[in-house]
Amino acid sequence: MLREWRLNLKLNLKRRPGGAPVYVQIAHGLVAEIRRGRLIAGEVLPGSREMAEELGVNRKTVVVAYDELIAQGWLTSRGTKGTFVSAKLPEPKARPARLALDGPRSRGEGPQFSRLAPPMDVPVLFPRPGLLSLDDGTPDTRLFPAESFARAYRSAMTIAGKVGKLGYGDPRGSPNLRGAISRMLNVDRGLATTPDRVCLTRGSQMAIYLVSRIMIRNGDGVVVDDLTYPPAREAFRAAGANILRVHVDDDGTDMDSLEKTCRRHRVRLVYLTPHHHFPTTVLLNPDRRLRLLGLASQFGFTIVEDDYDHEFHFQHQPLLPLASFDPSVLYIGSMSKLLSPSLRLGYISAPEKFIERAAQEICLIDRQGDPVTEDAVAELVESGEVRRHANRVLKIYAARREKLAVMLRAELDDAVDFRLPDGGLAFWLTFATSSHLDRLEQNAPKNGLQFLPSGSFAGKEDGRRGIRVGFAGLDDAGIRDAVRRMKAAIGP
Amino acid sequence: MLREWRLNLKLNLKRRPGGAPVYVQIAHGLVAEIRRGRLIAGEVLPGSREMAEELGVNRKTVVVAYDELIAQGWLTSRGTKGTFVSAKLPEPKARPARLALDGPRSRGEGPQFSRLAPPMDVPVLFPRPGLLSLDDGTPDTRLFPAESFARAYRSAMTIAGKVGKLGYGDPRGSPNLRGAISRMLNVDRGLATTPDRVCLTRGSQMAIYLVSRIMIRNGDGVVVDDLTYPPAREAFRAAGANILRVHVDDDGTDMDSLEKTCRRHRVRLVYLTPHHHFPTTVLLNPDRRLRLLGLASQFGFTIVEDDYDHEFHFQHQPLLPLASFDPSVLYIGSMSKLLSPSLRLGYISAPEKFIERAAQEICLIDRQGDPVTEDAVAELVESGEVRRHANRVLKIYAARREKLAVMLRAELDDAVDFRLPDGGLAFWLTFATSSHLDRLEQNAPKNGLQFLPSGSFAGKEDGRRGIRVGFAGLDDAGIRDAVRRMKAAIGP
DSSP: OOOHHHHHHHHHHHHOTTSSOHHHHHHHHHHHHHHTTSSOTTOBOOOHHHHHHHHTSOHHHHHHHHHHHHHHTSEEEOGGGOEEEOSSOOOTTSOGGGOGGGOTTSOOOOGGGGGSOOOOOOOOOOOOTTOEEOOSSOOOGGGSOHHHHHHHHHHHHHHHHHTTOSSOOOTTOOHHHHHHHHHHHHHHHOOOOOGGGEEEESHHHHHHHHHHHHHOOTTOEEEEESSOOHHHHHHHHHTTOEEEEEOEETTEEOHHHHHHHHHHSOEEEEEEOOSSOTTTOOOOOHHHHHHHHHHHHHHTOEEEEEOTTTTOBSSSSOOOOGGGTOTTSEEEEESTTTTOGGGOOEEEEOOHHHHHHHHHHHHHHTSOOOHHHHHHHHHHHHTTHHHHHHHHHHHHHHHHHHHHHHHHHHHHTTTEEOOOOSBSSEEEEEESSHHHHHHHHHHTGGGTEEOOOTTTTTOSTTSOOOEEEEOTTOOHHHHHHHHHHHHHHHOO | OOOHHHHHHHHHHHHOTTSSOHHHHHHHHHHHHHHTTSSOTTOBOOOHHHHHHHHTSOHHHHHHHHHHHHHHTSEEEOGGGOEEEOSSOOOTTSOGGGOGGGOTTSOOOOGGGGGSOOOOOOOOOOOOTTOEEOOSSOOOGGGSOHHHHHHHHHHHHHHHHHTTOSSOOOTTOOHHHHHHHHHHHHHHHOOOOOGGGEEEESHHHHHHHHHHHHHOOTTOEEEEESSOOHHHHHHHHHTTOEEEEEOEETTEEOHHHHHHHHHHSOEEEEEEOOSSOTTTOOOOOHHHHHHHHHHHHHHTOEEEEEOTTTTOBSSSSOOOOGGGTOTTSEEEEESTTTTOGGGOOEEEEOOHHHHHHHHHHHHHHTSOOOHHHHHHHHHHHHTTHHHHHHHHHHHHHHHHHHHHHHHHHHHHTTTEEOOOOSBSSEEEEEESSHHHHHHHHHHTGGGTEEOOOTTTTTOSTTSOOOEEEEOTTOOHHHHHHHHHHHHHHHOO
């Protein structure tokens, strides 16, 4: 009669016909039997011919399995004497539950993984089948000039291949794109930057992350608005910042509130979205802009200006960034709204000392970005294609902004409060009563709607709540559909 | 006679003809005069017509400049009474040295930037004009199937555009590529992973970085080899790890040394490159593999297996990873060596709990990767193109490996010691005497050579030194050239 382990091996092999290659299955099966203590140290194994017949496989498969286990230390070969189970095995009790052979259901989660830090509060939204997403202000990627981009990509790849630029390069990013972006910032946004003061990042989020790693030491005060961009706040928190909140109202960040905070705490960074405040869309007013620069000077904090959707302003020409008037401002921008989030292209313009440290930090995080994508975008910036694209979509987005306003007024006038945003790609909705909002959130899933939780912008229990509704990604029908689903969720 | 500030404004405008748009120059010029205290709070400005004539610009340009400064708070308009300097200015001493107008030479480095953390020791190499790079084992990107990839990229972009996948998606990465990689790992490398246990990263470096962020708390013991991959060691160090070094010899990491370390310290992670040790290229031997699994079980540490160039093995079929025999191993792989570093595609296969935390961490770091690149690579993996490419280049690299060995023996036999590597894309060179190595390093630049500093692998003063020489990226002529330059640098 066959020993138990041989029977097991045979049965397991038959049970998993669609799994790993047969030699791997045999190897894993033998290890499982060794680990369970049914095959013991020093035991001789059947010859490969006998084993092959027994398992109904090619003899060579058994030889490969034995060889693999010899190379891995589980078996040893003593020449003509045969193949033996290794004399020095790990303790037989060794984590049987973690065996690869037990298959996908066993997740192999050792005790190490139970002490992982608790989950963070970084809400993210992405399309899920059957759900209409009210995004927080992303562009309509159907309008993305995919043809031109694919052409530019192909040409950048050909060139890069020829000049050996498909390997590792400058951690700050492609010189072409750093040049193109620094020119764009100087000409369109009044900065006085240079390619050496620009660092490319994987989306604006990575620029925020770099700021958090480079500028913050444990316990440093970082000011954010009481309604703000959650991934920025959480990145600062994760870096050990003491998060200080200041009030934001219809004129942007309240400077009295900021000054009071500066008098009470050592403030290292002030993170703002002065152009189109996230999430409320308001513009930081003139007096406050000036006062902010004064406070920065007086209290020695650094301003982080996140200008994530600079281009999309509907009332007048976009305002020059604060960084145009003070080059110590850490200025963050993105191609995500202008072109597409999928390109993962953001940037930071900052003093050279910061950029040098950023390059080192990037070497630890991800080494560099994709030079082909970067060069392709540089080509579209330099050729004027990006600017033409911006002009084209601005008109489309302006119409969608109108449409959403009209629909909200027509369908949800009693429940919803909003201000037509001067710029940016989203509305900020507040609600007549908290029960309106509660009903909307509760009933959203069954009405096929998803959006960021209303409490995530304040990020604390008693904070202000609201919903951010991006309009750029929705066409007329989409806007109608979204508003009607909201209405249905809120109910009578 | 014109007031001093008007004269200044005029002169500065003339001096910078190629700079920012004229309205921005006027606005910046006015702010500079205000900051220097030559234009004072409450002062009335000349009318736009007068100003335009004086500066020799279009009147509209002055109007736009005034409007911008009104929106920024520096000026106020009192209707028909004219335009005035704001009554509430920041302190006039406010950082005059940081003015944007002072141009690129002034780097705007406020005092904040002098307290940045000191630079880290992360040596990186990238091509510089006129220098031949001895890389640390990167593929020949001239062999990269750029045509196929550009086609796959274009098609992935078209599909993604149609199904709305150019926006934000799953932080773990494209489901297509996670599926393709998990199948590849199961079929080719004997893992038992699933798409939900795979997370895509921007190169293997980001996988290492994620491990450092998720697994390490301040002071945790992390074991690395005494010769190791510097960016990994530095990422662990930056996360607050207590770096513990164990000896590596011709059979890989010494397990007696590891066991001793485990008895003395609480070890949380052990980072290894068991397949082709970095930098020494050796394979971890069978007894040690088995013992490592036993020690992990006994002391409760987690194994981080960095299998950065799994495919390239010249002696026999690549060995199955440790992760094939223990699913609690954090298994890191990369497309950088297999396809091209420029794609920035790595991955980690790990228990689901780890992957869930990784997704949250990614939301803070860079939100996600590029779904089009990811889908294009998935297409090349699934179509078999990647496998065919690997087979094709393996033959080429095998010949280059031979060539480098022959050249080193012929030209540098007295100075250099090496072992023909069984796998991987680089040689590890040690030197007959330290003065040979010193001369090589000293004279490399003037012989047009660059390589990673010989001390960087040990990363401490009295550590072992050597040079890693990648052969895959050099053709016959390149190999001859490299060895001759090395010989010239070492001298007689």
